[in-house]
Amino acid sequence: MTTLTDLIRTFEQRWPLAQAESWDAPGLVTGKTTQTVARVLLTVDVTAEVVQTAIDGGFNLLLAHHPYLMRGVSTVSEETAKGSVLANAIRGELAIYAAHTNADIVVNGVSDVLAKALGLVSPEPLVPGAIGGEGAGRIGLLADTTSLGEFAMQVARVLPASASGVRVAGNYEQPINRVALCGGAGDSYLSNAVAAGADVYLTSDLRHHVVQDVREQAMLNGGTPAIIDVSHWAAEWLWLEQAASELRRIHSNVVFEVCDLRTDPWDFVVTQ
Numbered sequence: 001m002t003t004l005t006d007l008i009r010t011f012e013q014r015w016p017l018a019q020a021e022s023w024d025a026p027g028l029v030t031g032k033t034t035q036t037v038a039r040v041l042l043t044v045d046v047t048a049e050v051v052q053t054a055i056d057g058g059f060n061l062l063l064a065h066h067p068y069l070m071r072g073v074s075t076v077s078e079e080t081a082k083g084s085v086l087a088n089a090i091r092g093e094l095a096i097y098a099a100h101t102n103a104d105i106v107v108n109g110v111s112d113v114l115a116k117a118l119g120l121v122s123p124e125p126l127v128p129g130a131i132g133g134e135g136a137g138r139i140g141l142l143a144d145t146t147s148l149g150e151f152a153m154q155v156a157r158v159l160p161a162s163a164s165g166v167r168v169a170g171n172y173e174q175p176i177n178r179v180a181l182c183g184g185a186g187d188s189y190l191s192n193a194v195a196a197g198a199d200v201y202l203t204s205d206l207r208h209h210v211v212q213d214v215r216e217q218a219m220l221n222g223g224t225p226a227i228i229d230v231s232h233w234a235a236e237w238l239w240l241e242q243a244a245s246e247l248r249r250i251h252s253n254v255v256f257e258v259c260d261l262r263t264d265p266w267d268f269v270v271t272q
Contacts, residue, residue: 002254004061004095005033007040010250011063011099015109019129020102025067030086031095037061039255040247042240044233045263046096048085053261055092062089063243063256065110065236067098103239104136105129108246110183110239111138117158117238118179118202119143126180126192137182137189137203139196145177148200148226155202155228159238162231163266169215170226176200180225183235190214198225204232233264 008028020026029046037060043050046068054062068082076083089096104110105125115123115138125135146154149172156166179200180193186203187210193201194214206229218224244256 015099015102026100029096043259139180159234167229200226202228
């Protein structure tokens with residue numbers, strides 16, 4: 001019999017809470033630590049649909065990447081979305097735990113998994129942390145130089161489909177070998193990618209002026225780095241199976257499954 005306490009101990013060994021960013025809110029969202037856990041569903045986001053899917057599937061724990069109560073909440077009234085979802089989880093005896101920035105930075109964490117999936121050879125942290133091999137983002141070389149267009153298509157093949165697809169700023173034919181990336185929202189590391197001499201920087205949630213300024217400066221520096229913007233959900237979803245695989249080896253009597261619901265908020269685009 002495995003309790004939630006047993007699993008939390010493993011989570012916090014693998015993704016220490018102390019290594020999370022100061023603004024972050026990982027950890028246990030709801031649930032009783034003494035409850036027995038036999039089935040765990042892994043997801044990027046906590047949504048009403050994900051919670052109901054977990055309850056219907058007989059799961060005892062929802063292991064999410066994004067903390068559900070990241071910002072201040074003044075009410076959990078069931079007239080609000082947050083309150084309704086939490087009430088449903090509690091009634092369904094579904095615990096919720098989040099591993100966020102503390103899971104981004106580790107070896108085989110979010111950015112590391114993304115880097116390896118895209119073929120980077122021996123990727124290293126873009127911004128090294130206090131522990132060797134850990135840190136924000138990743139940077140590394142591809143096995144062979146390719147064009148920006150071909151690399152962007154490789155990104156599209158590796159990531160799960162999303163309405164927003166893969167947006168690219170740069171010349172289709174420009175050569176790409178040195179790749180920097182950050183799974184999730186990584187605009188704060190753009191300057192690190194530039195300083196590291198990356199040919200391209202891949203991340204999510206990039207804004208108009210941020211990209212424009214970097215590309216204007218890039219025009220004075222031979223066109224690098226090019227910029228690739230992908231779905232936040234898609235970039236982080238790849239990590240779930242890696243996490244599930246690690247947890248299966250440690251807790252062989254617990255079922256760990258990856259949620260296949262697309263929680264990207266965008267439903268469709270109209271191209272012009």
